[in-house]
Amino acid sequence: xAKLWNSFxxxxxFVSPCTAHCSGHGDGVSSAATAIFSIxxxxxxxxxxxGWVISAFTIFALKFALxxxxxxxxxxxxxxxxxxxxxxxxxxxxxxxxxxxxVVFPCLLAYFFFILLQNLGGLxxxxxxxxxxxxxxxxxFFRPSNSDLNATLALALVAFFAWAYFCxxxxxxxxxxxEIFGNxxxxxxxxxxxxxxxxxxxxxxxxxxxxxxxxxxxxxxxxLFGNTFGGENLLxxxxxxxxxxxxxxxxxxxxxxxxLPFYFLEFLVAIIQSFVFTLLLSVYIGLVCNHGDHGGxxxxxxxxx
Amino acid sequence: MVxxxxxxxxxxxFSGLFDRFGIDWHLLVVQSLNFILVAFLLxxxxxxxxxxxxxxxxxxxxxxxxYADRMKKEMASFESSRATRVEAxxxxxxxxxxxxxxxxxxILEQGKTESHRMAENIISAxxxxxxxxxxxxLHDTKAKIGSLVVEVAKAVLAAKMTDEDRDGYAAAAExxxxxxxxx
Numbered sequence: 001x002a003k004l005w006n007s008f009x010x011x012x013x014f015v016s017p018c019t020a021h022c023s024g025h026g027d028g029v030s031s032a033a034t035a036i037f038s039i040x041x042x043x044x045x046x047x048x049x050x051g052w053v054i055s056a057f058t059i060f061a062l063k064f065a066l067x068x069x070x071x072x073x074x075x076x077x078x079x080x081x082x083x084x085x086x087x088x089x090x091x092x093x094x095x096x097x098x099x100x101x102x103v104v105f106p107c108l109l110a111y112f113f114f115i116l117l118q119n120l121g122g123l124x125x126x127x128x129x130x131x132x133x134x135x136x137x138x139x140x141f142f143r144p145s146n147s148d149l150n151a152t153l154a155l156a157l158v159a160f161f162a163w164a165y166f167c168x169x170x171x172x173x174x175x176x177x178x179e180i181f182g183n184x185x186x187x188x189x190x191x192x193x194x195x196x197x198x199x200x201x202x203x204x205x206x207x208x209x210x211x212x213x214x215x216x217x218x219x220x221x222x223x224l225f226g227n228t229f230g231g232e233n234l235l236x237x238x239x240x241x242x243x244x245x246x247x248x249x250x251x252x253x254x255x256x257x258x259x260l261p262f263y264f265l266e267f268l269v270a271i272i273q274s275f276v277f278t279l280l281l282s283v284y285i286g287l288v289c290n291h292g293d294h295g296g297x298x299x300x301x302x303x304x305x
Numbered sequence: 306m307v308x309x310x311x312x313x314x315x316x317x318x319f320s321g322l323f324d325r326f327g328i329d330w331h332l333l334v335v336q337s338l339n340f341i342l343v344a345f346l347l348x349x350x351x352x353x354x355x356x357x358x359x360x361x362x363x364x365x366x367x368x369x370x371x372y373a374d375r376m377k378k379e380m381a382s383f384e385s386s387r388a389t390r391v392e393a394x395x396x397x398x399x400x401x402x403x404x405x406x407x408x409x410x411x412i413l414e415q416g417k418t419e420s421h422r423m424a425e426n427i428i429s430a431x432x433x434x435x436x437x438x439x440x441x442x443l444h445d446t447k448a449k450i451g452s453l454v455v456e457v458a459k460a461v462l463a464a465k466m467t468d469e470d471r472d473g474y475a476a477a478a479e480x481x482x483x484x485x486x487x488x
Contacts, residue, residue, distance in 0.1 A: 032327025110344035154336035
């Protein structure tokens with residue numbers, strides 16, 4: 001496994017800067033994905049192609065890691081998968097809550113693995129550099145999926161509906177309503193008049209909360225898109241900078257090393273962003289389903305404790 | 306969002322934003338379906354079985370630890386009770402051995418006494434038997450000696466006496482012998 005990781009780093013570090021983002025020097029990465037062809041009116045862009053490639057790779061990698069079946073005494077591949085899943089579960093369990101975790105966890109895992117591998121795929125050689133030139137315009141075949149706002153927005157929209165589904169499933173419609181609009185004041189601590197007045201206050205706060213919930217779609221999608229797209233531009237510009245230095249007599253041999261530190265940076269960003277997205281989604285779910293700080297959990301059919 | 310749109314793109318219209326980033330509902334649908342499909346396949350072919358095995362393993366480890374803990378406690382309890390039982394058994398064994406020794410001694414003494422008594426009885430019976438036999442032998446011997454004397458006397462007298470004398474003497478001798486024997 002260590003050899004595999006070493007090989008991966010060698011490829012990532014020494015090949016990627018030489019090949020990636022060779023196109024369009026100076027213009028930066030296009031903010032919109034480029035349509036390559038269409039199927040039944042649905043345009044297929046370079047980011048979608050990359051998404052499919054990485055998705056297929058993710059599924060096959062998982063199948064490869066779990067080849068021979070999942071056993072109680074794990075193989076090496078199964079141990080790697082289990083260690084990642086176990087680590088994420090350790091982190092997510094206190095956030096989501098023990099009772100909601102079995103329902104929510106597979107979805108969180110899918111988000112983590114999908115975003116992580118899509119982000120890491122953006123560092124592979126050939127991103128933006130393999131394509132065709134039509135009418136003088138270069139159209140790459142591959143673009144990191146998460147540097148397309150459509151992809152991140154789609155992820156955020158699915159996350160929003162998943163959040164709603166999990167909240168209803170775990171807390172019930174009443175629980176969700178109570179969490180957003182419910183009067184959370186202690187009746188014994190305030191006067192009845194104040195308590196009744198607080199119903200309107202909490203309802204107004206709930207309306208603002210609804211806006212906040214809807215804005216999560218924007219925040220989730222733009223955060224991931226901004227980081228990935230910014231990273232792509234950074235690498236692209238660093239590569240452009242290195243090509244300028246290449247013409248200088250003394251530093252020309254060092255020119256290819258300039259993007260190198262930024263690849264490490266992007267490697268970290270890829271991991272962090274996938275983790276941030278997953279963690280935020282789990283926090284959103286946990287805000288409704290998990291009330292461990294109050295000494296109980298809010299679950300369907302149960303009274304809030 | 307309106308403010309951001311104004312600053313970045315000089316417009317309050319989101320269509321500019323959508324155009325600039327190429328947002329298209331077709332692409333949104335495709336990307337959403339792509340993720341949902343991948344998530345389902347990952348769950349179906351990987352996560353479900355891995356999570357299940359991890360849960361089973363965790364349950365096995367937890368139950369194993371509980372079992373080991375329980376066994377440890379039972380072992381300690383058993384060790385303690387075993388020591389108590391062994392001590393009690395040792396004490397009981399000592400008592401039994403003591404009792405057995407006492408009983409054996411008593412039985413031995415009784416045996417000795419009984420054997421002595423039996424030996425004395427046997428000796429006494431033997432002595433009686435011997436005395437009885439001696440008496441019988443003496444009686445028989447006397448009777449035989451008497452008859453021999455009579456026979457001898459008969460023989461001696463047969464030579465010098467008549468038959469009548471012999472019979473008279475023989476009868477008188479016999480009477481005398483018998484009377485002495487009877488005495």
